Amino acid sequence: TTAHIGVTGLAVMGRNLARNFARNGYTVAVHNRTATRTRDLVRDFGDEGSFVAAETAEEFVAALERPRRLIIMVKAGAPTDAVIDEFAALLEPGDVIIDGGNAHYADTRRREADLRERGLHFVGAGISGGEEGALHGPSIMPGGSAEAYESLRPMLESIAAKAEDGTPCTTHVGPDGAGHFVKMVHNGIEYADMQLIGEAYHLLRDVAGFSPARVAETFRQWNTGRLDSYLIEITAEVLSHTDAETGKPFVDVVADQAEQKGTGRWTVQTALDLGVPVSGIAEAVFARSLSGHTDLRSASGHLPGPAASPLAPEEAERFAEKVEQALYASKITSYAQGWNMIRSGSDEFGWGIDPGAVGAIWRAGCIIRAAFLDRIRSAFAARPDLPTLLADDHFGKEIGEAQADWRSVVATAVGHGVPVPGFSAALASYDALRSERLPASLTQAQRDFFGAHTYRRTDRDGSFHTLWGGDRSEVSSD
Numbered sequence: 001t002t003a004h005i006g007v008t009g010l011a012v013m014g015r016n017l018a019r020n021f022a023r024n025g026y027t028v029a030v031h032n033r034t035a036t037r038t039r040d041l042v043r044d045f046g047d048e049g050s051f052v053a054a055e056t057a058e059e060f061v062a063a064l065e066r067p068r069r070l071i072i073m074v075k076a077g078a079p080t081d082a083v084i085d086e087f088a089a090l091l092e093p094g095d096v097i098i099d100g101g102n103a104h105y106a107d108t109r110r111r112e113a114d115l116r117e118r119g120l121h122f123v124g125a126g127i128s129g130g131e132e133g134a135l136h137g138p139s140i141m142p143g144g145s146a147e148a149y150e151s152l153r154p155m156l157e158s159i160a161a162k163a164e165d166g167t168p169c170t171t172h173v174g175p176d177g178a179g180h181f182v183k184m185v186h187n188g189i190e191y192a193d194m195q196l197i198g199e200a201y202h203l204l205r206d207v208a209g210f211s212p213a214r215v216a217e218t219f220r221q222w223n224t225g226r227l228d229s230y231l232i233e234i235t236a237e238v239l240s241h242t243d244a245e246t247g248k249p250f251v252d253v254v255a256d257q258a259e260q261k262g263t264g265r266w267t268v269q270t271a272l273d274l275g276v277p278v279s280g281i282a283e284a285v286f287a288r289s290l291s292g293h294t295d296l297r298s299a300s301g302h303l304p305g306p307a308a309s310p311l312a313p314e315e316a317e318r319f320a321e322k323v324e325q326a327l328y329a330s331k332i333t334s335y336a337q338g339w340n341m342i343r344s345g346s347d348e349f350g351w352g353i354d355p356g357a358v359g360a361i362w363r364a365g366c367i368i369r370a371a372f373l374d375r376i377r378s379a380f381a382a383r384p385d386l387p388t389l390l391a392d393d394h395f396g397k398e399i400g401e402a403q404a405d406w407r408s409v410v411a412t413a414v415g416h417g418v419p420v421p422g423f424s425a426a427l428a429s430y431d432a433l434r435s436e437r438l439p440a441s442l443t444q445a446q447r448d449f450f451g452a453h454t455y456r457r458t459d460r461d462g463s464f465h466t467l468w469g470g471d472r473s474e475v476s477s478d
């Protein structure tokens, strides 16, 4: 038998992707460094479709129809390089290697360039949706050449999640590292979303005085409206869960230290390099990091602040409505930042990414899937040159309607001593962008004072320097 596609690396992700292909009628060659995983897959799920179990790399490659298409689903980093090297040596020009792991886009660029020199196609494909997504339909973000994408398209479209209108959640994102870049930004947005939801929860509990069950109810209600999303849905599930051992709300027995695997950090590091402000994502990464600093937290636990004083019940109800507005407005701002970053990356690396297409493939399958993403898709479809989401009439109108409540929530949070770095960074970004004049004029003047860094003027062209240490006359520095 010849297989349509091969999957090597059969831990949770690879196994479920292989099953997804098989369930969709493809013959799948399967391989894993440790052969027991391969045998287990065929033993446990062999009746779901057509698998070809390969014990060795040579057998695996020999099982594939040409041009050979094989997906690597192993640990990101050095293991991925090792596996690429092992298989590249066995392949022929025109064959396609797909890396579905969580690679850094810069690694993908390097690997793609190396393999292209050897006549091989390399497709770095971001895959989101966790193990359930891999099995039932992930959102797939492939980079690499258009030619390689065309040869994979029917298979990827059949295993991908489908949006409500039936469109598969995959597209050719762009050349070389574009797919993994977009997957990275997806995860950055996911961090920001989770932080904003966390802040809404914190406010509903400590300011509105709601129980976890009542917060869950509130989220469930929000999930029927414009905030409808997977993350809000699972938040309600988590908040209504009771710990079996203690009978307490589950959220109260989980240690309040959030971990991270690194894609949020990559997003922020890359944003710093590109010079694109993603303050919402940065605050989310820092908030997780702060939570884990038990040393700093215990050394600061005695510092004064407002005493806990929940609002009266009649005020609490209205406050919860305001929190919904603040969450929604912060979310729009945060997504706008994410899309600004996609545009910067695309410009920097010449990827030509279609921003609307990214919204389209995130509508289902991935962790940030939400009703909202279809509106982002249509905003860019209507105006492909839209400079930023906030400039879209529809989002601009909504955020304008929310802004008074948003300010009120941030002010209340500050008054009650509840930290809302996500809400307040988003609001600061919104206000900075809409300000006619920013104090950056003063910053630039300071730079000219101590470092002769020059400045531009509002009233005429050119570059100028003031002789601060002399008679303070102005000279042209062009």
Ligand code: NDP
Pocket: 008, 009, 010, 011, 012, 013, 014, 032, 033, 034, 037, 073, 074, 075, 076, 078, 079, 080, 082, 083, 100, 101, 102, 103, 127, 128, 129, 130, 131
């Ligand atoms: P892991 O990241 O835990 O990787 C385990 C797999 O990698 C096993 O098949 C293992 O083989 C193989 N492996 C590790 N080192 C080597 C090596 N040096 N040579 C050959 N094979 C090696 O598996 P996951 O399924 O969780 O993830 C796979 C990829 O998908 C990762 O890049 C991950 O970041 C990404 N991903 C994961 C998601 C998730 O929700 N888990 C979501 C989206 C992407 P062996 O059995 O022999 O040890």
